[in-house]
Amino acid sequence: GLRTLDDRIITNREIVDEVLIETDAAGIMEARPYTDDGGFSGTFRPAVVATLDDPDATEVTISELTTIDRTYVLDGGELGYVETTIDGEGYRRNDITIRDALGRVKEMRAFGQRPLMNKGYDTANRVENTFTHNYLGTITTTRYRDGLVKSETGDGAVNRFYEREIQSDGTVLETTYVGAEDSPMKIEVIRSIDGRTLSVTKPDPANPSQTVVTRYFHDAVGRIVRVETPGRADAMTDYDSVTGDLGVQGTDLDEDGNLAPLSQDPRAESSVFYEKDANDVWWQVQRRKSFVDDQGDSTAVVEESRRTLDTIDPVTWVTQADGSRYRVTQSTNATAHYVKQVIEQLDATDSVLSQRTRWSVAGRSAAETHTTGVGIVHYTVNAWCDLVEVEDPHAGVTRWEYDDSGRMWRTSLPDGRSLTYDFFAVSTLVEQVEERAADAAVPTRVTRYGYDAMGNRTDESSPYSTTDRDRGYRIRKTFNTMGQLASLKTYRASATLAGNTWSDDFDETTWTYDSATGLLTSKQDARGRETTYTYDSAGRVATRTWQRGAVTSYDYDGLGRLETMSYSGDGGVTPGVSYSYDRLGRVISTTDGTGERTTSYSLGETNPSEVLWSNDASTLHQGLSLTYDTSTPGRAGGWTLSQGSTDLAEVSYGYNAPSGTLQSVSLGGRSATYDWSQVVTGLPGSVSYSGSGIVGTRTPDPLGRLGSISWKGSAAGPIVSSHSYTHNDWGSRATAEKEDGGTWHYGYNARQEVTSAVKKDAADIALPGRSTEYAYDEIGNRLSHQERLLDGTWAET
Known part of the structure; x- marks a missing residue:
């Protein structure tokens, strides 16, 4: 069967009377009539009721969907069409496109709204300007004779100016000036005649009056095989010579021009292949092998995904880098119209450690078992796949409502509160009203927003009461012409907060950026205290200088990982910090004010298996070791704190199956046991302690708090x-x-x-x-x- 983008499998496709009819494996049908120009005039889907096999035998209703496409109108010589979508409950949406007498798009807008976009044309039929950004700002576009963009200007976006030149070697030089025609923020891109990027030249973050160049190298078929970036080791990529799939990828840290397995180069091999098992079932296998050290395959970390190909109900086995294993089993019920997916975490013997079940209808989530293992979470969506309701067995019911333009305009919360939203133009939120529908005596709380021409949120007053408008916070932001935050004002005086007036009583924080690189160079608070920054050629922070003159300096390795932090100007009271890493990027040693400590990992684990402090007498934690139980990949089994051969403390964790929730914590012969039969605010309803016999019990109120x-x-x-x-x-x-x-x-x-x-x-x-x-x-x-x-x-x- 054909697999769709939403992972539905089409089992039958036919054309009847110029109507394309598709039926998926769950028995859900959709029909799309053809138009005279070969397109589709709409989508029609009959209403479907799916019955899930959860303990509640929940029924999920999929509304009938009807799309009426291109209803043509003619007004003043301008041809337009209206696209209207109606579901089985009469819920409708409309999108309108207006064309001029020559058939060119002039205006587009959502139903009941002002235009999303206006287009104008010059005498050469080129698009000359476009007004967009929810009517907050204007963007004007000019073009060269060949139709390529020459400039984008206006208060609705960062201004850009483009120049193009064909060089003597046949390559194309594209120059972009950001902000102004003579801006120091100048970006030069050289492309080959077939469009491949060969180099990018930008201002040097370490010295903005100079430039740095990133170069791209390609193979014979145009794929990138090496990237030279200032301040970093070269990134390299190799491809499978037969399939063309990604083969080897990594970083040439030792600068020898290749990614050798027996080296310290971070390196990973990827492969995709197909194999048949003993039952004649074909599997697609995706495998990624990452090298931890210079021992080659013997210590490599393997990630793998195996999926059946020739069944409607696929089975997928996943092995993650830390060794944790999952089995995902899918089953389709064509009679009840649902797809069921079971996700199981397995141990080394394939015993189930935890299990989650999900149901979907027409490619949309309908229900899933709760993360605590107690109860099922139900989802309701409308015909446009908008989430309209979530029923959580512990948190209650949350609902969302949408207008004809598809904007969410109300949220109803489990505790009886509702949030109502108001918009400017298409999707710019300008007001949020919080109220309790059940009690009119409770003051409504209102949050309001304002925006600049670029759409940046500049003003906010939140939340104030309709009976006490002077009690709301007010902040105002300004942005520079690059769209970067330039200032933040927080207002104090209550007498001038009512309405939309602003006072002169505020505290202001300002940000300053380099005009060539756009990087932050300083930040100053309301008291005039300033922090300044410098950068290396890769754009990473090199130094940070505080108001009192203390300087923090940062150094990085060829992969951009932080190696050292050193401090000056503070009288020498702050010790430096240094790190070293393995090929997977995990920290394996740290030196700081407490001394030196080393960190070990189990194969593929990102969490450490052991942390060992130096036995040097000058070390604060001399000879301590912290060992973690990683016997079950993917979750902590416990830890032991030791000094030499003496165990100081030992903690172990137990888990429930199949939920995977924490069952017990044991320390020093005592244990705490958790009961999840009732869940309160995401926590177990009771806990009992061995030895003391103490029992703690939580109970929820009617709203789940x-x-x-x-x-x-x-x-x-x-x-x-x-x-x-x-x-x-x-x-x-x-x-x-x-x-x-x-x-x-x-x-x-x-x-x-x-x-x-x-x-x-x-x-x-x-x-x-x-x-x-x-x-x-x-x-x-x-x-x-x-x-x-x-x-x-x-x-x-």
């Missing part, structure tokens, strides 16, 4: 300690009640900053000396903190 936590001396014993929680309308904690009835009460301002905390007894009487109050400025800095003393007076602290 932490409602209480209690502790007992034994599973059947009385509660020794407990906390019960309530929340306000915005989800902030309102009260915390202890087992004796004593309760902390918390107060908040409109921004949900804590303004008070009062401890009361079981009779709801405030306790002496147990009250605190806080005050804040307009940008959230705490201005005061006072506590009520035992004699009833308040004291600032």
